[in-house]
Amino acid sequence: MGLDDAVIKPHEELAARLSERLDAVNTLIRERMASRHAPRIPEVTAHLIEAGGKRLRPMLTLATAEMCGYGGPYDVHLAATVEFIHTATLLHDDVVDESRQRRGRPTANLLWDNKSSVLVGDYLFARAFQLMVEPGSLRVLDILANAAATIAEGEVLQLSAARDLATGEDVYLQVVRGKTAALFSAATQVGGVLAGMDEDREKALYDYGDALGIAFQIADDLLDYQGDVHATGKNVGDDFRERKLTLPVIKAVAAANARERAFWQRTIEKGDQREGDLEEALAILARHDALARTHADADGWAGRAKAALARLPEHPVRRILTDLADYVVARVA
């Protein structure tokens, strides 16, 4: 099932179901991104936050809180926390990657400057920490502070691993846990903590978010080699041109003959790319069945996500979250 065939997509179903809570999250975000003294802050933040991200991460917190029976006000605070951490990370990522576009619009580092992106990102991190203190739960703080450390560690690891052909699937997984899965799993876990779930169920929520995040990121990496720009907004080959060693390439490198290895060394490690190289890369990936094998990995992680959900009580939201696990991989079917 392709992206446009689904009658109603699970993230849209979540958004509809959670619309009141999501409105409250958006109100809180706008309130907290304000700054009495530095108008540059809401300008930069609004550019990114209003740009129409899907709010997937905050929805995970709202959804798991509801699924676990939470009825208090703080799911909104933690959902906003998660979105602030995500936004801060994007601001810093775009500086690090020297990106010029994000969600089809010029990046903040291009519209303002790197300085603003670094400092406004810091401000949003600090705002996130203020928000997460408000529920008064040390367990929540522990989870989110650990996630923040894992995210930053993954980003630093990626600096050295991204263009190094020695990077194997284990390091790739570590990087993916940092850049994507850590915030997904924190988002799902804190929803359950608010509702007072026991340790086993808390762990099931963590496992769901972790596996969902990994499936999501692997699918994203796949899209880069087989996406349809109209459906996904991604251009085929961006990662290749940016010399990012993602899972399909890692699988192809592991199985490479000498000639193929030299190709990857030239194009990824040395960055010497020529006309026709992307086609050659796609041909090598096809020769080793690398995209299909990567897809199978993504399916495996989606399966783990669903298995984790099965350890939680029956609830209408559980069905939507199950569909969501299928959906993040089905995007690239």
Place this chain on the structure above:
Amino acid sequence: MGLDDAVIKPHEELAARLSERLDAVNTLIRERMASRHAPRIPEVTAHLIEAGGKRLRPMLTLATAEMCGYGGPYDVHLAATVEFIHTATLLHDDVVDESRQRRGRPTANLLWDNKSSVLVGDYLFARAFQLMVEPGSLRVLDILANAAATIAEGEVLQLSAARDLATGEDVYLQVVRGKTAALFSAATQVGGVLAGMDEDREKALYDYGDALGIAFQIADDLLDYQGDVHATGKNVGDDFRERKLTLPVIKAVAAANARERAFWQRTIEKGDQREGDLEEALAILARHDALARTHADADGWAGRAKAALARLPEHPVRRILTDLADYVVARVA
């Protein structure tokens, strides 16, 4: 009394008195700056943390905790937290300012790259938040999360205010509270919170740190126009060359005639600096008595710091902290 005339300087007296706790802080810092997966992190961090800063901020936490009778282990965690936040801020500042030297050594952004400085800074922020969760005090978390937001807000404000002649003393003070005083006051306040001080005494500790930080920063800005490079490691005129609108210049601008105003517009706002401009700037500052008046402001803040201390119980550490308030200003006598 000049810097070298003091027989024993108050920060050295503090370091001697607190040496065991400081050793524990240094051990904890080394432990927590490690990263299992990303060796770049301790490399960059060590470069800065081992570079021989005076550990003034962590000492403030250890000192106030002792002064208030705290006997537990967590003063060490919070002192390390404060140093991590400070180090993260320095890493990001050097990216924003495109600095090439810090404490007489090449900056991390020069030795590695901007990416490493941004991401390792993020890692240290996250580590700081992990550390501050450990004492299990929501009040401590509140104070430190607020300080982090004030710091980032001050930095963003500085971006727009630093080269704008319309910046007055009120905005300058706001920036200084962000870039310096917020961490000083959080450092002193949390020492008292650990010890269970009541609200009045907590406020006195905050007021001491706030006033000490402001005095410290004003003195630092003064040093830039009248420092002795051998004693202070600062070159006269760095701020002028970097077009930073600090308090002496703000005072001179407020009293400027048309010709002087044109001079500041050309040199600070437009950045068109020529041979002899620093000498001219110093002459204008002298004409308006701007350095002496700035010094009087610093003295005033040192006085407020001492008055705040007087609201706290008698203790040997209180005397050293009183001397410290005099000392941060006496550096530029």
